[in-house]
């Protein structure tokens with residue numbers, strides 16, 4: 001019960017944070033694309049709960065909740081999206097492409113791009129015998145990219161410690177998954193490459209945690225990689241302002257709201273004897289915390305023009321081929 005309550009608190013934080021970000025996007029205070037996460041919180045919380053702090057999480061163009069669930073601070077994630085210096089990438093990445101090295105978290109907006117990186121991380125982990133696992137989260141749409149097939153095949157051949165998590169929210173932008181995937185489940189594709197395969201109800205936070213645990217354990221024993229399909233539903237449009245009624249019936253969303261993770265978890269908690277007043281107090285406390293966060297975030301400085309090349313200089317200076325005169329002139 002205590003663990004479920006903790007999961008509920010984390011999912012509620014992500015829900016309210018996501019809603020706050022949608023507002024900030026409408027006010028033009030978030031830069032680059034913003035893709036809402038509402039309805040998918042059980043995947044972020046359940047899967048990240050199974051990771052160790054030094055395991056790697058690779059996300060994609062809908063990353064903010066994954067980042068927070070992986071341990072990045074709300075301050076670092078929000079101000080990154082708002083392009084401020086206090087952001088985890090100094091405000092230079094924006095809402096879809098940032099890294100938080102100390103949290104072992106990376107994301108990027110190019111659909112399918114993190115799959116190949118996951119195989120690379122997995123290979124490094126195996127060669128170094130580090131005991132770490134790389135978890136790579138991507139959408140159903142990304143499962144049709146060439147990188148999905150290449151990464152899966154190579155990871156399986158080399159038995160890499162990679163947990164591939166397809167977060168199937170039923171849509172790739174405006175296209176329902178049934179229109180671009182012919183097989184019954186995306187997880188079935190694991191069979192073609194000789195991977196372990198798991199399908200899980202991605203709206204059930206405890207099931208998600210269990211599935212992640214199983215996959216991570218296999219990887220740590222050298223029996224990875226694993227492909228997990230976490231079945232969920234994207235409650236909001238693909239982006240803020242998406243004319244979603246042009247491609248899905250609003251009644252479908254009303255129905256989906258009955259089974260979304262927070263509704264389900266709250267019911268489980270109340271059925272188990274949890275005091276409704278406690279959950280209300282929890283919500284108020286989170287709302288207060290987020291209001292304070294926003295006030296603080298708005299006051300943070302933007303990076304200067306010089307900051308744009310700071311890290312490029314460091315990266316080049318550290319690259320073996322440019323050590324010497326070129327490096328010192330950067």
Ligand SMILES: Cc1ncc(C[n+]2csc(CCOP(=O)(O)OP(=O)(O)O)c2C)c(N)n1
Pocket residue numbers: 061062109110111112138139140141142143169171172173234238
């Ligand atoms: C290589 C590439 N092609 C197209 C896009 C534009 N795009 C951004 S999100 C998206 C849909 C991705 O769908 P899915 O992988 O299912 O993830 P979801 O949005 O559902 O989380 C597309 C096509 C992109 N960012 N990168």
